[in-house]
Amino acid sequence: MAAPLDNPVFGLIGRTAAECGARAYVIGGFVRDHFLGRPCCDIDVVVTGSGVQVAERLGERLGVKVSTFKNFGTAMLRYRGLEIEFVGARKESYRADSRKPVVEDGTLEDDQNRRDFTINAMAFSLNEDDFGELVDPFGGIDDLKAGIIRTPLDPDTTFSDDPLRMVRAIRFATQLGMTVTAECIEAIRRNRERIAIISRERITAETEKIIMSQRPSRGFFLFDKTGLLELVYPDLYRLKGVEKRGGRAHKDNFVHTLKVLDNVAAAGGDEWLRWAALLHDIAKPRTKSWDDRVGWTFHNHEFVGARMVKGIFKAWRLPLDHKMRFVEKMVLLHLRPIALVEDEVTDSAVRRLLFDAGDDIEPLMTLCRADITSGDDRKVARYLRNFDTVESKMRQIEEKDRIRNFQPPISGELIMRTYGIEPCSAVGQIKNAIKDAILDGRIANDYDEAYRLMTELAAEIIPDKKPLA
Numbered sequence: 184m185a186a187p188l189d190n191p192v193f194g195l196i197g198r199t200a201a202e203c204g205a206r207a208y209v210i211g212g213f214v215r216d217h218f219l220g221r222p223c224c225d226i227d228v229v230v231t232g233s234g235v236q237v238a239e240r241l242g243e244r245l246g247v248k249v250s251t252f253k254n255f256g257t258a259m260l261r262y263r264g265l266e267i268e269f270v271g272a273r274k275e276s277y278r279a280d281s282r283k284p285v286v287e288d289g290t291l292e293d294d295q296n297r298r299d300f301t302i303n304a305m306a307f308s309l310n311e312d313d314f315g316e317l318v319d320p321f322g323g324i325d326d327l328k329a330g331i332i333r334t335p336l337d338p339d340t341t342f343s344d345d346p347l348r349m350v351r352a353i354r355f356a357t358q359l360g361m362t363v364t365a366e367c368i369e370a371i372r373r374n375r376e377r378i379a380i381i382s383r384e385r386i387t388a389e390t391e392k393i394i395m396s397q398r399p400s401r402g403f404f405l406f407d408k409t410g411l412l413e414l415v416y417p418d419l420y421r422l423k424g425v426e427k428r429g430g431r432a433h434k435d436n437f438v439h440t441l442k443v444l445d446n447v448a449a450a451g452g453d454e455w456l457r458w459a460a461l462l463h464d465i466a467k468p469r470t471k472s473w474d475d476r477v478g479w480t481f482h483n484h485e486f487v488g489a490r491m492v493k494g495i496f497k498a499w500r501l502p503l504d505h506k507m508r509f510v511e512k513m514v515l516l517h518l519r520p521i522a523l524v525e526d527e528v529t530d531s532a533v534r535r536l537l538f539d540a541g542d543d544i545e546p547l548m549t550l551c552r553a554d555i556t557s558g559d560d561r562k563v564a565r566y567l568r569n570f571d572t573v574e575s576k577m578r579q580i581e582e583k584d585r586i587r588n589f590q591p592p593i594s595g596e597l598i599m600r601t602y603g604i605e606p607c608s609a610v611g612q613i614k615n616a617i618k619d620a621i622l623d624g625r626i627a628n629d630y631d632e633a634y635r636l637m638t639e640l641a642a643e644i645i646p647d648k649k650p651l652a
């Protein structure tokens with residue numbers, strides 16, 4: 184492991200603090216990540232005294248700009264790829280209705296007491312007399328080695344003071360593959376209603392780190408175990424459970440969804456495909472019904488689910504832009520490849536799927552493969568083989584017909600100009616019929632063939648109109 188403080192800037196911080204009559208320590212994430220061997224460019228420095236003063240003096244010395252936030256008593260500067268934040272050591276006390284504490288100046292120990300977890304409360308001294316010494320009053324290093332997340336002080340106080348810490352506990356456990364102590368789990372359960380004072384943006388920011396982890400399911404199982412799921416993600420909570428009728432049970436859609444999410448993560452899916460995995464079956468509870476002949480059904484859950492995406496993105500404060508539309512599209516189309524496999528893989532069906540998915544066909548196929556979570560290995564293997572067939576057929580057809588970014592060769596504009604007509608239903612009818620003929624393979628994706636079909640269709644649909652010369 185590289186020496187943690189071999190960058191000369193650390194010594195300089197210590198000397199600058201001494202000149203201001205203060206002591207400085209690097210604390211929190213940087214120290215933790217050093218022991219985990221994770222690279223970290225965010226450096227938090229706590230100063231017993233004025234953090235702003237030390238930052239300003241250091242900024243002068245290094246010739247870099249310092250941004251100060253006087254109201255918060257913090258200052259930040261950037262130096263050679265590092266982002267260094269300075270804050271005065273503080274002691275915090277909380278009121279019940281807010282996560283904004285009353286803050287007073289404090290000692291290093293006070294500052295460590297207000298930290299969320301023991302693994303985040305460790306500090307290295309930057310001062311000449313004990314430079315590089317680890318200050319670890321709560322055994323953070325042992326917890327890190329044992330893979331344990333726990334609070335420095337009484338967990339009920341820590342979680343109730345700032346309930347965001349409940350979600351952070353789950354996030355760190357998921358991200359670092361660690362375990363939240365039973366005591367902390369119980370404390371989160373007891374304090375879970377306090378989550379109501381936390382802004383949705385904060386919860387989503389932590390959840391993004393959860394879903395970007397190697398095994399995101401851990402986080403959502405912890406949301407469930409702590410009772411937070413129902414409060415924070417009610418739509419996911421509703422996916423839970425199995426109902427049985429006449430000996431026929433449907434699968435637990437919460438467990439299934441999380442398996443799909445893990446599969447997408449393992450396949451290297453990006454953030455938006457991961458949200459799509461989390462939401463792909465979101466409408467199953469709403470569409471569930473019982474049919475005496477076939478058992479449990481979830482008809483149209485892909486359509487209903489796609490329509491739920493926007494409201495959910497709004498509620499979760501996720502962006503309402505092309506990323507949301509991508510998720511809608513994935514939810515809407517997630518059954519198409521499998522339906523294709525179950526029927527016969529016709530060229531026409533493959534063309535339609537390529538047309539509807541466009542450039543998103545690859546992530547869609549990743550999602551569909553991830554969606555196969557049967558416990559029956561033979562069945563899984565068979566489905567995956569069938570997907571291989573579909574994909575090779577897609578490649579052939581794409582090469583031949585270039586469907587992915589397909590624009591029908593005859594536009595509505597051209598139809599109107601040719602027949603000297605205004606926009607009307609006949610234009611749409613002709614245009615769609617041409618598109619269908621190409622997707623069905625009845626005519627080639629070619630201007631001349633499409634033009635010929637247009638004249639045939641027009642003769643039927645608008646017999647009184649003749650092409651203008």
Ligand code: ATP
Pocket residue numbers: 210211212213225227297298299300303304345347348351
């Ligand atoms: P990462 O940057 O990887 O998300 P981090 O531990 O650096 O992890 P930050 O949010 O950057 O997390 O916070 C820096 C440090 O500030 C933490 O290590 C922790 O000591 C402290 N901290 C952050 N948020 C809280 C909180 N809500 N309650 C108590 N301490 C906190």
Ligand code: MG
Pocket residue numbers: 212225
């Ligand atoms: Mg950080």
